Amino acid sequence: MKQFVSTVVGLFFLGWGFMMHFGGDDAKTTDAPKEVTKEITKTVETTMSSDKGNVEGIKLDADGTSITIQEFKDTTAVGLGDSCGGATGNDCHPDFYCQINAESKDLSGTCIDTVVDKKIECEKVNAPVCGVRDGHKFGYGSKCEAKRHGATVLYDGFCKKDKAAAGSCNAEVMGIGRCADFFTGVQYDSESNTCARVSTVACSADIPFVTEDECELACVTE
Secondary structure, eight states: OOHHHHHHHHHHHHHHHHHHHHHHHHHOOSSSSSHHHHHHHHHHOOOOEEEEEEOEEEEEOOOSSSSEEOOGGGGEEEOOOOOGGGGOOOOOOOOEEEEOOSSTOOEEEEEOOSOOOTOOOOOOOOOOOOEEETEEEEEEESSHHHHHTTTTEESSSSOOOOOGTTTTTTTEEEEEEEEEEEEEEEEEEEETTTEEEEEEEEEEEOBBBHHHHHHHHHHHOO
């Protein structure tokens, strides 16, 4: 993160120096490099993370001449097995993921380690895939990362809703992504020949049926 901030600061003053040197007398009397400020602001107003926890972000001061770094909230970055989300207000350390319990009243959860095989080392490549793990779709940077996290690759690219899931007796209620939004739907179980309501916490979800009646009418056999 320090390297990132140093780079941003360097680019900021390099751009300002360029304007002062080549911009003529008008540029030399300018109080702040408006164009550079506008572009740098887009860069630095980005939420980032570090090994200390979540940082709210960094931003240019109003005069466009200095950068303010907001402090880390170390008190809310909790570790493996600790309670997170919901009424706790806790965020997991970036190495972990807050697995929300869909049955909890306040959508709280537990910090878990999503890496199942730490012996696997993956190259930093931009080859996103969508994988499924524990009945949930997650996005990974590569097939290697998906394997490292114990996920089965479904397809290349980012995860998206399966249009064929709606009204399908073979589809399951499946959450997509890591968000704290609550979804509920109904799916058919062929072994018991019954329909059951399932809840998930995600960014979006595949929902086969909205009501039990719809599922039973389409799938349950006499």
